[in-house]
Amino acid sequence: MTLARGLRLYPKAIGWSVLLSSALVMEGYDLALLGSLYASPAFNQKYGRLTPNGTYKVPASWQSALSNGARAGEVIGLLINGVVSERWGYRKTMVGALTAMVAFIFVLFFAPNVETLVVGEVLCGIEWGIFQTLAVSYASEVCPVVLRPYLTTYINMCWVFGQFVAAGVNRGAVQRHDQWAYRIPFAIQWVWPLPILIGCLFAPESPWWHVRKGDHEGARRALQRLTSGNDPNFSIDDTIAMIEHTNELEKELSAGTSYWDCFKGIDLRRTEIVCGVWIVQTLCGQNIMGYSTYFLVQAGLPTVHSFDMSMGQLGLGLLGTMGSWFLMPHFGRRTLHLTGVSTLFVILFIVGCLGFSDTTSAKWAVGAMLIVFTFVYDFTVGPISYSLVTEISSTRLKTKTLVLARSCYNISNIVVNVLTNYQLNSTSWNWGVRAAYFWAGTAFICAVWEFFRLPEPKGRTYSELDILFEQRVSARKFKSTKVDPFDGEHQYTHPSEVMEDVSLEKIDKQ
Template sequence: MHNQVPEKPASEEQVESVDHDNSSEDLSGRARLAQAYAANDATLSFWQTIKLYHRSILWTLYGQLVVFGYGIDGVIAAFLLGIPRFRQDFGEAFVVDGVPAYIISANWIAIFSGVSQLTAILGAVMTGYLADRLGRKITNAIFCAISIAAVGAQVAARGSLPILCVGKGLNGFSIGAWLVIGPLYASEIAPLKLRGWLTAVTNTIQFSGVLLFTGVIYVMGPMDSADAYQIPFMLQWIIPSFVLLTIYFWPESPVYLVNTAKRDKAIQSLQALHGSNSRIDQEGILAQIEETLDHEKSASTANATASYAECFNRHNRSRTLISMWIYACQYLGGLVFVLGYQSYYYQLIGFGAKKSFFLTMLNNSFQFIANILSWFLISALGRRPLIVWGELCGTICLFIIGGCSLIGTNPGYLATVSFMFVWAFTYQLTLGTVAWTVVAEIPSLRLRAKTQGLANLTLCFFQWAVAFVFPYMFNPDAGNLGGKVGFVFGATSLLGFLGVFWFLPETKNRTADQLDKLYAREVPARKFHKTVLSDD
């Protein structure tokens, strides 16, 4: 993790000054080394930082690759429901508006949609523990191997919903793990000026999985053969197989190595991450890591070994809870409907399979563009404004979607689809991307793995809960709400807006040590961006 000294805001925004513990005269040699590195790094521009740290950036992106699988897993259940041959091979006959068709029952949809999210909860918690005990590298390899076997079970299911659900459930362990490993590694390796971008890439990579899967479904979905769903299943093998074959070369996180008293290996890791570039002060980077970890350990009343209980003590409780809430907001905001079930919904309101898949691909393409645009907005506007006002815009869109669905005519349905596009673009521009950055930045360096594990536990729990309940609200053989679920998600999204408005801090340009001091002084979340940190 590379920390820099942020520029001071304008004087009219100076609310309070948080003093450093020591004057420059009292700094230890290690602290002076860390401070000198930060001061030098602060002089670099965004593009100079990319040029200087290009090697570690590539390793960071490699660590994020596994999130690709989460993108596919998150939509695979709903997308498969839009494939007529899948419904025929795995489902049962059902008459929809007097027309014979095949559907998967709401009970099986609930299980198939939610089982991987349920096991992902366990995977996220296990990863928070294993990543601190075995390291990021070994933990990643273990869950890649599990995923390869789990996808094999899905491919072998061939009409058996129980086997299909078992395979998806096993893969959920890996999905939960990858949501921790990718952003965790990025937050520990990325230079400060690139931290927002490199953690936001988490969403870009997982959405790339969605986009690729959408394209494959568009081509394969209308086919009247088992290949229509078997080939999409096999896509899930690509990334874990590649990572498992190449992970030997991935440098271990120096933060993990320092935290487990493996200083010599941390030096080797830094050399692997940065090469022999003499412009990168690797001793300064190491000094920063050691200084921050020692400060956090000395400030903690808990044992030297970080624990989940410590995440909820008075020093860390608010940081943990807001991290968990940010991830909960993603599924409280209607993601499962607008992103996951859109192809199925388009068919239910009268579009053919081919046109439904085309609309889905078009919507997802717009979302991908929004995702890329958010990289620049994160640096320009900060994290808090994007999430807070993005939540409010999303809430308004959802109520409009619900209202248009009440009309029950073609113009009403077209308006519903239009605002589904607007909601999706807004979501990927704001909360969908920025949440990954915020949750990677808010936790203390020492508790980062476990806090992110708890946040991902929350994400997977809400993903499972919503995926489990949604079919009973939405499916024609159950609640049959259709687009009127916009009212339900509009209400829950409003709760999300209120939570982030009051409790989400601005973390832009704040180092881990500076956030520690702001939280120690109990600075209100809404004043983080106005609080000036004095120089040593």
Template sequence: MSTVEREKDKLDADLHVENAAPLALTDAQGHKADAIEAENAEHSMTVLQAVKAYPWACFWAFVMSFTIIMESYDVFLIGNFIALPAFTHDYGVWDPLTSKNVIVPRWQSALQMAGQLGALIGVFLAGPLTSRIGYRWATMVGLVLMNATIFVMFFANSLPLFFVGQLLEGLPWGIFIANAPAYCSEIVPLRLRAPATQVLQLFWAVGSIIVGAVTYVYNSKEGKVAYRIPIALQWIFPLPLMVLMFMAPESPWWLVRKNRDQQAMRSIERLGRKSQLNSAEVVSMMRRVVEMEASTKAPNYIELFKGTDLRRTLIVCGIYAGQNLAGNLIANQAVYFFEQAGMTTNFAFALGLITSALQSVAVMLSWFLTTYFGRRTIYLWGTGFNIVMLVCLGIAASVHPSSGASYAQAVFGLIVSVFFAFAAAPVSWCIIAETSAIRLRPLTTGIGRASYYIIEIPCIFLGSYMLNPTGANLGGKCGYVWGGTALFCWIVAFFFLPEMKGRSYREIDIMFKRRLPARKWKKTEIDVQDDE
């Protein structure tokens, strides 16, 4: 090559470098402009417009939420078995105080906590599994496990085997409960995050309704059929859900995290109407947030306890743990609670079914509540009301025993259960889904749910001991205990729970990084150009 040719090549290379930088800058600016356009579009949507733009996202959130029915069904089922005459006849001991068979407190507690112990293991498996293979495939793995583990419960013929069956069923519960709120919040636009995640509480109530109806029918039956058929009905759910989840789109946020932007665009187009959204702009919005959270390391549990992610983890863990400390255990043991309050077995089962039905209505009404009020506002007022009702429950149980006092306890117990499903419970799912960083979401929701089970397991022992006639036999006086724990939750939430209503994931990331106190979130404005 001649000297002249070498000089020409060098000049061309210099010109290429000079032109490349402005082109790269222009391309980056274009992506940011697209991201801003998509975020502004989500902010400007009303709830109805969001439903019209993303109809299939609503459907797939509904399908994913359906997995929660399986945990709810089994949690309430084993709780109802404790009051089921055929079950207590086969596995209980004679109690001269009540003149009937009862499950002794240690087994009563063990059976109710076995599934939670399995789920505690399951949620730790769910985070790494979902981060690696995605929400769809991780959920399908859980459904296969669910199908298999039901066999152990169905053929169990002793309390230890029922314990093992519950423990194994808990493993897929952990996968479902960790994945569902994260997936639902990631496939819908900003305006639908609250109702999409609150559907989880609706299906929790639906599961209890199904159990209430089934056990109400079978509570008068004699023999093993009274509890074997309710167990077998669990097989209704996994196979249809496996088929639906196989057809479901993967979370576009998860695909963007995996640098699969083209697949993310196709997923968005499957979730919404092409005529009402620009999938390229939506992916740019997601890419902007993912790059803000970018790290050279693979997501791991240690990160959850470092820097600003520690604060986010503590909020998620606190909200999850609080579900067990603000009256939820009375709802989970409703039938047994009503029996201990003095109701007949048939009436207790009927009240349990009514409670579950009212909880479903309450959850649907809560969708309208979260449209107009903030998450923090609803949580504080809802928990505050339940504190008052729990104290009233304790007072009703402290007066001279009478039919009036028994009915008063039943009414206050019902109010606590229903109002929990109207305010604090459904809004908790929304807070949990919004608080975690996109990059660490599967891990955060998993460890958050783990805190739920870690608190629930000793609370189940305490709750069973307080209600059981062979234990403390407190009856409605347990309202004093749960009222005190609910007050603790209210105080912590007042000081540390920020308001995230109407905030994009970018804005939430920025506000956590700026370490804003919880009380300042509602009035703080974040410029649409800000990236940190």
């Protein structure tokens, strides 16, 4: 299927996927919001403590509790989603999470002290954890192969857009000195869940989920609502038959849908790759992207303009994500991801070298290099990761594999955040800019791992990927190896005989 045909045939699926993915705007918004609020005098006076110099400041311990509280909540939400969404479906799980989100924002808005604020962050983090894997699973299942990379990478754009909005809101509220300096930013979080919740009430369920539940008619109704019906060469029955064929093939290759099955047989390799891709995001130096404005302030840029600089940096991130859409059809996922990590290694090494100079020009150069880092990251590693994790995992274990991988991401992110604070804090290790050397080293290790372990899923159907993993094809040979998922070795007879008058040759063409 060409891109043009996919856009004509699946406009409804695109719309529903974009709607559910938009829930990730809230996560990006809140995580960026907290970091900015620490610079707000009104926020510090409300939730901080009086320091010896007469100003109020939220203690570092409570700053860590707020940031890591949200991460801990996300891990809980991920584990909940792995069980609930597979039992009740993506749509019902999303509706329940959005309803809870509306209620838990009240905790943040009316929090009388920092302890209650931490509780609110944990409770909201549970919903963000559900959104993280549910949106990407839904996007990968409701659209054909040709649209899959665009809709999964769009999730990264939602995350960056949330950060962009947070920077803008803080830029407008930073000059206030009353309670609304922090209450307005918290209240804006109610803007997102209500319209998304209303839309999700009418959203179709994934046809893959219906097939896994043995509901052929439900899958047919869902696919009818996801497609336009204007293509005379498209057959819903053929598509449902291929979904069922893929599902049965995966049952033959690796029966079971529990968390333990993610570590058995060929699925162990797929779990390793998916977890590795998301861990690479945290180990390639992503954590120091937000410090470009810090170094620019050190170089002499007025503090009030640091918000403007951060908005420009996030704007480049949005452009980078859109740029990846044009590169993926030509270069594939593995090539872009590996090139991106390798480029980030070079940038970090240069930043570390600049750390030996304490001149103003060197600080400006560091800030500029970190802005370039942001653009490269959101051009390659950031969005491409979402496409890779959905394509590498099997359809029957997709939700649980993504839950495990995103949990690894959040746990590693907590460790990375603690390390970064120690590295840059003048009262701790005080590495300063030279901390970039450390992350250059981790980025190099990530690049080596990807060269040997990361396969290329570009243009492959889920059944083709199943066969490639079953045959234990080397990651570097995935792109060139030819497979036929409909040969005699992998055929099956479905008990409902829905494939009675659909030949395998016709399905292969479809």
